[in-house]
Amino acid sequence: MIKEQFFNKWVFLLLLIIPAIGIIFNEPYYITLATKVIILGIAGIGLNLALGYGGLISFGHAAFFGIGGYVAAIMSKHALNGELLFEIPLAISGTSEMLIIWPLAIIISAFFSLLIGLLSLRTSGVYFIMITLAFAQMLYYFSISWPSYGGEDGLSMHMRNTLPFINTMNPLNFFLICLVWFFIAIFITSKLINSPYGMALQATKQNEERVKSVGIETFKVKLIVFVFSGAITGLAGSLYADLNRFVSPSMLNWHTSGEIMVFVILGGIARIYGPLLGAAFFIILEQTLGLYTENWQFWLGLILILEILFARSGIMGLFDKKINYE
Amino acid sequence: MNNQILNITNLSKSFGAFKVTDQITIDLKFNEIHALIGPNGAGKSTLIKQIVGTVKHDMGSIILDQEDITDLNDVERAKIGISRTFQVSSIIPKFTALENIVLSLLEKSQKTFQLFKSLNSNSKLFSEAKEILLQIELEDRSKVIASELSHGERRKLEVGLALAMKPKVFLFDEPMAGLDEIGTKMMINLFQRIKLNSPILLIEHDMDAVFALADRVSVIVYGKIVATGTVEEIKANPIVHDVYLGYEIT
Numbered sequence: 001m002i003k004e005q006f007f008n009k010w011v012f013l014l015l016l017i018i019p020a021i022g023i024i025f026n027e028p029y030y031i032t033l034a035t036k037v038i039i040l041g042i043a044g045i046g047l048n049l050a051l052g053y054g055g056l057i058s059f060g061h062a063a064f065f066g067i068g069g070y071v072a073a074i075m076s077k078h079a080l081n082g083e084l085l086f087e088i089p090l091a092i093s094g095t096s097e098m099l100i101i102w103p104l105a106i107i108i109s110a111f112f113s114l115l116i117g118l119l120s121l122r123t124s125g126v127y128f129i130m131i132t133l134a135f136a137q138m139l140y141y142f143s144i145s146w147p148s149y150g151g152e153d154g155l156s157m158h159m160r161n162t163l164p165f166i167n168t169m170n171p172l173n174f175f176l177i178c179l180v181w182f183f184i185a186i187f188i189t190s191k192l193i194n195s196p197y198g199m200a201l202q203a204t205k206q207n208e209e210r211v212k213s214v215g216i217e218t219f220k221v222k223l224i225v226f227v228f229s230g231a232i233t234g235l236a237g238s239l240y241a242d243l244n245r246f247v248s249p250s251m252l253n254w255h256t257s258g259e260i261m262v263f264v265i266l267g268g269i270a271r272i273y274g275p276l277l278g279a280a281f282f283i284i285l286e287q288t289l290g291l292y293t294e295n296w297q298f299w300l301g302l303i304l305i306l307e308i309l310f311a312r313s314g315i316m317g318l319f320d321k322k323i324n325y326e
Numbered sequence: 327m328n329n330q331i332l333n334i335t336n337l338s339k340s341f342g343a344f345k346v347t348d349q350i351t352i353d354l355k356f357n358e359i360h361a362l363i364g365p366n367g368a369g370k371s372t373l374i375k376q377i378v379g380t381v382k383h384d385m386g387s388i389i390l391d392q393e394d395i396t397d398l399n400d401v402e403r404a405k406i407g408i409s410r411t412f413q414v415s416s417i418i419p420k421f422t423a424l425e426n427i428v429l430s431l432l433e434k435s436q437k438t439f440q441l442f443k444s445l446n447s448n449s450k451l452f453s454e455a456k457e458i459l460l461q462i463e464l465e466d467r468s469k470v471i472a473s474e475l476s477h478g479e480r481r482k483l484e485v486g487l488a489l490a491m492k493p494k495v496f497l498f499d500e501p502m503a504g505l506d507e508i509g510t511k512m513m514i515n516l517f518q519r520i521k522l523n524s525p526i527l528l529i530e531h532d533m534d535a536v537f538a539l540a541d542r543v544s545v546i547v548y549g550k551i552v553a554t555g556t557v558e559e560i561k562a563n564p565i566v567h568d569v570y571l572g573y574e575i576t
Contacts, residue, residue, distance in 0.1 A: 196437040196445050203418045203429050210416045213378065214491055215404035215433035224441070 044275020068237025109234020
């Protein structure tokens with residue numbers, strides 16, 4: 001069996017090869033595809049923290065993905081038209097600076113994760129799933145009925161937000177920016193799960209009653225991971241908005257939550273690179289089967305059924321059968 | 327009163343019309359093992375759950391070390407010094423035996439919410455955990471995944487988890503169930519040592535072990551305490567014979 005860490009290196013190499021092919025054959029589309037995979041992979045890493053390591057089956061992560069996206073698009077819109085974002089209590093204008101937008105997307109997504117987590121984590125199982133789904137759908141319908149920012153039609157961005165000294169419109173530059181964020185997300189996840197807190201988190205997933213009996217506040221443990229998870233997914237949303245230069249309510253829809261969950265399950269739950277593999281597999285299916293049929297998701301469904309029946313540890317698990325805390 | 331660390335007064339719990347615990351008054355003194363015996367379904371485990379806070383009481387009070395903990399939740403009670411084992415082994419199945427003990431040490435060492443420091447850099451935690459494994463004679467099984475431990479080893483691990491918390495009192499719910507003779511002897515020796523630091527409220531069906539260990543014994547039947555006394559007093563109590571022991575004690 002190939003060890004997970006060895007396999008991760010191959011995944012990393014593959015990530016670099018795809019844009020290289022794009023450059024060699026002058027096909028920027030490949031670079032864009034690889035960028036999309038990385039961004040969706042980051043969203044999956046966010047969900048994997050809560051779902052994979054914390055056992056929190058959130059069906060509302062589209063909310064954080066969409067919030068991140070709308071933060072990027074709204075700031076950009078106000079930067080372009082010069083209108084103030086708020087006048088009271090402080091006059092705040094928009095900006096197209098990624099260095100401001102990223103932290104803002106992270107903070108606002110984290111804030112919403114905190115609010116949603118405070119209410120939803122008092123439940124468990126199917127109730128938790130339904131509450132997270134309900135919150136995301138509330139935000140989805142809110143975005144539809146928000147004409148100032150495009151309503152149902154969504155909101156276009158004139159150009160990508162900017163970064164000092166870097167042309168973010170260049171596909172390769174933007175790919176590298178996303179790659180850096182990907183590794184930051186991996187680094188944070190890795191640090192969290194290997195810390196004493198990570199131990200408490202993974203134990204809570206397995207046997208919450210026992211963890212409580214040793215004096216650990218499991219509610220706090222779950223809330224922290226939910227906030228980190230939402231913040232990372234929100235960051236992915238802001239990158240996704242910049243990639244497409246467009247946001248729409250579909251980013252907040254439950255379909256998006258389902259897709260992020262599919263990345264995690266396909267790649268391997270509680271595998272650090274799993275969501276990236278899942279996202280890559282998903283995009284490959286979309287790009288290949290999508291050429292032949294509009295209903296390519298039928299085959300995705302079939303693959304998911306087979307995976308759940310025969311390979312629950314996902315693609316990563318096929319290469320490394322180590323016991324994990326799944 | 328002063329030599330009592332745990333004082334339970336009139337603790338009651340009903341599920342519908344069924345009184346599981348009925349005005350139970352019981353105490354635990356420093357340096358003692360107080361055994362709670364009774365037939366199955368008498369309310370022993372429910373009493374433990376009420377003391378640790380996982381089952382809400384209908385009435386009564388619980389005082390631990392002169393502090394009223396009646397209104398505290400289960401986590402708060404564990405934090406201030408109530409440590410338990412479960413009737414059916416409850417461990418972290420995919421952690422190793424060593425990791426299970428480390429988990430139990432986290433809260434006392436205030437490391438639970440260290441978010442970015444590597445767990446492996448906490449060498450003190452691991453050495454403490456190894457010492458506990460030594461006490462429960464599982465040191466050579468430290469790297470075994472807990473779900474792969476035998477039943478007896480899991481019972482020992484449960485006790486190890488409780489020990490790691492360095493509590494004010496131990497509540498042990500049938501810790502010797504399923505242990506072989508050597509395991510039972512080990513537990514008896516261990517309990518006799520640890521009671522000097524933290525007294526033990528012990529539920530146990532192995533009467534030999536109870537009579538070897540207990541400083542006092544209380545008998546619970548249909549949710550009521552019917553007798554409390556030393557081992558000799560309980561052995562000689564005819565009511566206890568009628569309702570529980572059912573045989574002549576020699």
